[in-house]
Structures are given as C-alpha cells and as structure tokens.
Amino acid sequence: xxxxxxxxxxxxxxxxxxxxxxxxxxxxxxxxxxxxxxxxxxxxxxxxxxxxxxxxxxxxxxxxxxxxxxxxxxxxxxxxxxxxxxxxxxxxxxxxxxxxxxxxxxxxxxxxxxxxxxxxxxxxxxxxxxxxxxxxxxxxxxxxxxxxxxxxxxxxxxxxxxxxxxxxxxxxxxxxxxxxxxxxxxxxxxxxxxxxxxxxxxxxxxxxxxxxxxxxxxxxxxxxxxxxxxxxxxxxxxxxxxxxxxxxxxxxxxx
Amino acid sequence: xxxxxxxxxxxxxxxxxxxxxxxxxxxxxxxxxxxxxxxxxxxxxxxxxxxxxxxxxxxxxxxxxxxxxxxxxxxxxxxxxxxxxxxxxxxxxxxxxxxxxxxxxxxxxxxxxxxxxxxxxxxxxxxxxxxxxxxxxxxxxxxxxxxxxxxxxxxxxxxxxxxxxxxxxxxxxxxxxxxxxxxxxxxxxxxxxxxxxxxxxxxxxxxxxxxxxxxxxxxxxxxxxxxxxxxxxxxxxxxxxxxxxxxxxxxxxxxxxxxxxxxxxxxxxxxxxxxxxxxxxxxxxx
Numbered sequence: 001x002x003x004x005x006x007x008x009x010x011x012x013x014x015x016x017x018x019x020x021x022x023x024x025x026x027x028x029x030x031x032x033x034x035x036x037x038x039x040x041x042x043x044x045x046x047x048x049x050x051x052x053x054x055x056x057x058x059x060x061x062x063x064x065x066x067x068x069x070x071x072x073x074x075x076x077x078x079x080x081x082x083x084x085x086x087x088x089x090x091x092x093x094x095x096x097x098x099x100x101x102x103x104x105x106x107x108x109x110x111x112x113x114x115x116x117x118x119x120x121x122x123x124x125x126x127x128x129x130x131x132x133x134x135x136x137x138x139x140x141x142x143x144x145x146x147x148x149x150x151x152x153x154x155x156x157x158x159x160x161x162x163x164x165x166x167x168x169x170x171x172x173x174x175x176x177x178x179x180x181x182x183x184x185x186x187x188x189x190x191x192x193x194x195x196x197x198x199x200x201x202x203x204x205x206x207x208x209x210x211x212x213x214x215x216x217x218x219x220x221x222x223x224x225x226x227x228x229x230x231x232x233x234x235x236x237x238x239x240x241x242x243x244x245x246x247x248x249x250x251x252x253x254x255x
Numbered sequence: 256x257x258x259x260x261x262x263x264x265x266x267x268x269x270x271x272x273x274x275x276x277x278x279x280x281x282x283x284x285x286x287x288x289x290x291x292x293x294x295x296x297x298x299x300x301x302x303x304x305x306x307x308x309x310x311x312x313x314x315x316x317x318x319x320x321x322x323x324x325x326x327x328x329x330x331x332x333x334x335x336x337x338x339x340x341x342x343x344x345x346x347x348x349x350x351x352x353x354x355x356x357x358x359x360x361x362x363x364x365x366x367x368x369x370x371x372x373x374x375x376x377x378x379x380x381x382x383x384x385x386x387x388x389x390x391x392x393x394x395x396x397x398x399x400x401x402x403x404x405x406x407x408x409x410x411x412x413x414x415x416x417x418x419x420x421x422x423x424x425x426x427x428x429x430x431x432x433x434x435x436x437x438x439x440x441x442x443x444x445x446x447x448x449x450x451x452x453x454x455x456x457x458x459x460x461x462x463x464x465x466x467x468x469x470x471x472x473x474x475x476x477x478x479x480x481x482x483x484x485x486x487x488x489x490x491x492x493x494x495x496x497x498x499x500x501x502x503x504x505x506x507x508x509x510x511x512x513x514x515x516x517x518x519x520x521x522x523x524x525x526x527x528x529x530x531x532x533x534x535x536x537x538x539x540x541x
Contacts, residue, residue, distance in 0.1 A: 058431060063354065088433035095431070099424035102447055111442070112432040161428070168432055 006033040009172060009202045010055060015069030017050060019062070024050045026226045028069070032172075032219075037194060037203040039213035039234065042223030042249070048206045049096075051223075052174050055204065056091035057084050073172075089116060091172040092165035097181050098157035100149035100164070105141050108149045108160060112168035127167050135163035136193050155186025162193065173197070175205040179212065191216050210250055214238045222246045292518065299515025302508035308516065312478050317498060317509050319516065321480035325488040326520070328481065329398060329474070330463050337403040338456060341410035342445070348411070349418045350440050370408040377405045378469030386473060393475030393487040401473045402466055406459045413458070417451025418444055457528045464521060467492045491517050 010032040017025035025047045032038050032055075040048035050059070057078060059065045071078050078087050089112075100108050109128045118124060128145070132138040137159040141152070149160055158178055165173055175194075179187040187209075194203060194216055207213050213220050214234060221231040222243075230237060230246045241247040310318040344362075352359040381401025391397040421444050429439040445452075467490075475487030476497050489497065495513045498506040 056431070058427065061427070061430065085433040085435060088431060093427075093431040095424060095427060097424060099422075099428045101425055101428060101443055111429070111434075115432055115434045115438060164428075164432065 006035055009034045011072045013070040015071060017054060018066045020064045024226050028228055030221060030231060032202060032204055034202050035198060036218040037198055037205060037216055038219045039217035040206045040221050040223060041213050046223040047226040048223045049176050052176055052204060052206050055174055056088050056093055089168050090170055091174060092168060092170035094161050094165050094175045094178050096177040098154055098161050100157050100160050102150055104146050105149050105160060106145040109164050109167045112164060116168060131163040131167040134166050135159045137163060155182050158182060158190060172202045177206050177208060180208060222249060295511060295514045298511035302512045307509060307512055319491060319494055319513050322489050322491050322494040325481055326464060326490045328395060329490055330460055332399040333402045333463050336399060337406040337410060341407055342414055345411045345414035345418060346440055349415050366408040366411050374405060374466060375468040377401055378472035381469060382472040391485060394485045395474060395481050396484045398470050398474030401469055402463055405469060406462060410455045410459055413455035414452050417448035421447040457525060460524055465492055467496050
C-alpha cells in the first residue's frame with residue numbers, strides 16, 4: 001500500500017548558480033517534502049553545500065554569487081519578496097564545524113529568539129529548556145547553562161547548535177556535514193536525534209558519509225560537477241542506482 | 256660517510272650560532288630596557304619631594320600636580336573623541352564596504368599615510384586649523400582634537416585586524432538565525448573583537464601620554480591647572496620637556512622625577528586596562 005505523498009516544502013526549479021564566471025550549479029531541479037530527511041551526497045566541490053546554502057539564502061553573503069532559476073518555499077519565491085530574516089527563521093541551519101558563539105550556553109540558545117523580539121525572561125527560560133530537550137542535551141547541560149559554550153565538548157557543541165537552530169522554531173533544518181568534525185559516538189547521537197526530529201521538522205542534510213545517508217535519509221540526491229546525477233528514494237539509490245556514476249560513487253570506486 | 260659527518264657538524268655550528276644570537280639579542284634588549292628604567296627611577300627617587308608632585312606650582316617649586324590632572328583629562332577626552340569614530344570606521348571598512356569600493360581604497364591609503372606622518376606635522380595642522388581657523392587657541396580642546404586625529408589611523412587599523420580575525424563561522428551562525436547585519440556586528444563581531452580593540456586603546460593611551468611635539472603647538476605650555484576646555488596647560492611629557500629646556504640642573508631633576516611618575520602612571524594604566532580587558536572578555540565568555 002502506498003501512503004499518501006507528503007506535502008511539498010521546498011522546490012528548486014532550473015536553478016543555475018555562478019561564482020563570477022564559474023558555474024557551481026547546473027540546471028538543478030529538486031523537491032523537498034515535508035517531514036522527510038533529504039540527503040545530498042557527492043564528492044567535494046560538487047555543489048551540494050552550495051545548493052544547501054541557497055535554500056536559506058546564506059549565499060547572499062558571497063558577493064560574487066549569482067543565481068538564476070527559482071526556489072520556492074511553501075510556494076513562495078524565496079528570492080522574491082520574501083524577507084530574508086523571515087526565511088531564515090523558518091529555515092534554520094547547522095554548520096559543518098560546531099560554531100557556538102563565545103558566550104554562555106543559555107545566551108547561545110536565547111540569541112535567536114532575542115533576535116526575533118522575545119525579551120521576557122520567563123519565555124526565554126522556557127525556550128532554552130525546550131530546545132535543549134529537543135536536541136537531547138538538556139540533561140548534560142542543565143547545570144551548566146551559565147558556563148561558556150566553548151568549554152563543552154565538540155559533540156555537545158554541535159547538539160547545542162542544533163538546539164540553537166530549534167530555538168527559533170523553524171520548519172526546515174539544513175545541516176551542512178554536521179558530523180564530519182565529530183567522533184563516532186557523537187555522530188551516532190546526532191543521527192538518532194535527526195531521526196527523532198524528522199516527525200516534526202523537514203530536514204536537508206549534506207553528508208560525506210555514505211552510511212549516514214543510507215541510515216537516516218528518505219531521499220538522496222547524488223551530485224557531480226554541479227549537476228544532480230540521480231535523485232530518488234534512498235533505498236533505491238543505494239540498492240539499485242540507475243546511473244553508473246552513482247553506483248561507482250556509492251560503492252567507493254571514486255570520490 | 257665523511258660528507259655526512261661534515262654536513263652534520265656544519266649544521267651544528269649553524270644552530271649553535273643562531274641560538275647564541277637569540278640569547279645575545281634577548282640579553283641586549285633586557286639590559287637596555289632595564290637600564291633605562293632603573294636609571295630614570297633611580298634619578299627620579301633621588302629628586303623625590305612630595306611638594307614636587309602634589310604641591311602648588313611656582314617657579315621655586317616647579318610641581319607637576321596640575322600636569323597630572325591635565326594628562327588624565329587629555330587621555331579621557333582624546334579617547335572619547337577618537338575611539339568611537341575609529342571603531343565605527345573600522346566596522347564600515349571591514350563589514351559594510353564592498354571589496355572593490357574606490358572610496359574605501361582611498362580611506363585605506365589615507366589612514367596608512369597618516370600613520371607614517373611625524374607628529375609635529377599634525378601639531379602644525381592642529382595649531383592652524385583648530386587653534387587659529389576654528390579659534391580654539393592653545394587649549395585642551397585643540398590638543399585633544401589634534402591627538403585624536405593622530406590616533407585615528409592606529410585604532411582603525413588595529414580594530415580592523417581584530418574584527419577580521421573574528422571567525423566567519425560566528426557571523427554565519429548569527430545570520431543563519433535570521434539576525435540582521437547590524438545585530439551580528441554589535442552582538443557577535445565587536446564583542447569577540449573586544450580584546451584586540453582594548454589593546455589598541457591601551458596603545459593609544461601610551462601615545463597620548465608620550466606625545467610632545469604636537470601638543471606644544473596645540474595644547475601649549477602654560478603651567479597652570481586648566482579651568483576649562485579652552486585653557487592651555489602641559490601634559491607630563493611636555494612638562495618634562497620644558498623643565499629640561501628651561502630649568503637648568505634643578506629642571507633636570509624635575510624632569511627625572513616626572514619621568515619616574517610617568518613610568519608609574521603607565522604601569523598602573525596597563526595593569527588597570529588588562530584587568531578591565533580580562534573582565535570584559537570573561538563577561539562575554541561566561
């Protein structure tokens with residue numbers, strides 16, 4: 001029995017992206033469905049992180065970056081009238097290297113809500129606890145809320161960053177190789193966490209770890225030289241890839 | 256085999272030479288610095304009299320009491336003018352200006368050139384522009400404005416470096432949460448750059464204290480406790496200069512004592528600044 005298809009969250013249509021004259025993404029088309037984990041895989045420099053960053057317009061920070069085509073979020077063009085701050089509030093991001101701000105654990109989590117105008121201490125307290133609990137790190141950090149976020153371990157820092165992203169109550173979470181700087185145990189914790197978060201959020205993750213993509217994602221897109229070679233159900237991509245290049249990559253013949 | 260041994264011994268000679276050069280350089284630096292310090296302090300202590308430090312100034316008792324006040328006022332006012340302008344300018348240059356902006360290149364060129372100009376040139380400019388054209392005469396105000404201009408390039412450059420060394424991942428993190436550029440700069444970037452900015456401020460205090468040439472033209476050399484912004488006076492360094500020039504043997508003694516006081520003042524200021532710096536850094540990190 002087929003389940004009813006999940007609603008569309010983000011749609012990328014005929015997108016091309018250039019850094020000056022270098023074309024980093026070529027004619028990309030992709031649908032991200034609500035409450036699914038979509039994984040981007042591919043060798044370094046294939047454009048997967050670039051596409052991820054375009055989804056909440058983090059590429060705006062790069063002067064030489066130019067985009068053609070269309071990205072819609074809930075049907076709305078994100079490069080159109082939509083307010084960037086509003087977009088990033090709905091589409092949170094977790095980066096490759098854990099990047100907690102050099103302030104307390106509490107202030108790290110509260111930074112986002114404060115940015116969006118929440119000032120009341122009671123409300124902030126509640127958001128901080130909720131977010132840390134959602135990121136499954138409350139028990140480890142509840143006694144260290146006033147301590148510097150730089151003093152906790154790398155794995156904890158990354159989960160703190162996930163909690164920080166959750167604190168602004170986003171609908172989508174983008175993760176750019178969130179476990180590449182972490183040890184296997186921390187990696188497992190984050191993978192478990194993502195599987196849990198899937199019910200409430202839409203997740204897009206870039207990963208170099210083939211096993212990770214296979215374990216946690218529903219859909220996988222394989223990128224090569226700025227193009228999507230293959231995009232489909234993770235099960236199918238990993239068990240019977242249609243393209244020879246995909247097969248070569250996932251079996252470790254290059255990359 | 257022989258060649259190898261020879262090479263090995265050559266290497267040895269070179270490393271011993273380099274190592275001894277390092278020690279010699281270290282020794283020379285330490286000896287000369289400690290020598291100057293102890294010479295001034297020794298002569299200063301020899302000339303020490305309470306009345307010369309805290310007494311009222313007269314030709315019989317060329318006390319520095321007024322000058323201590325003037326120096327403190329000069330430091331505070333000059334920093335008050337120079338620091339905010341410099342920080343905002345540095346923020347503009349590093350965070351807001353586009354990379355190929357011609358205007359920015361001009362500002363950069365100007366600040367770099369200004370940093371290399373001898374202070375007496377600034378003094379002359381200050382005396383004419385603030386003193387004569389604006390009509391402030393020889394005064395605290397003229398002196399502060401002139402020294403503030405001298406400090407701009409220094410503080411701007413150092414703040415720029417401090418701001419640039421804030422990791423981009425902090426900025427990304429902030430933008431990623433939907434924060435605006437302004438919020439990112441003031442809540443994340445500047446606090447992270449604070450230690451670097453503070454060290455620029457401390458360095459600037461040192462320059463205000465040590466400045467003479469520019470101040471003789473602008474602040475003037477009148478030996479009096481300034482009653483207002485438009486009064487002339489002397490900083491400690493200027494007091495030293497005038498005493499040595501006009502005071503004969505007694506004046507030289509006063510100069511040594513003033514020098515000793517200057518050293519103590521600077522020491523206290525550095526300790527204070529690093530205490531504040533440590534506190535600010537801690538507040539941000541905890």
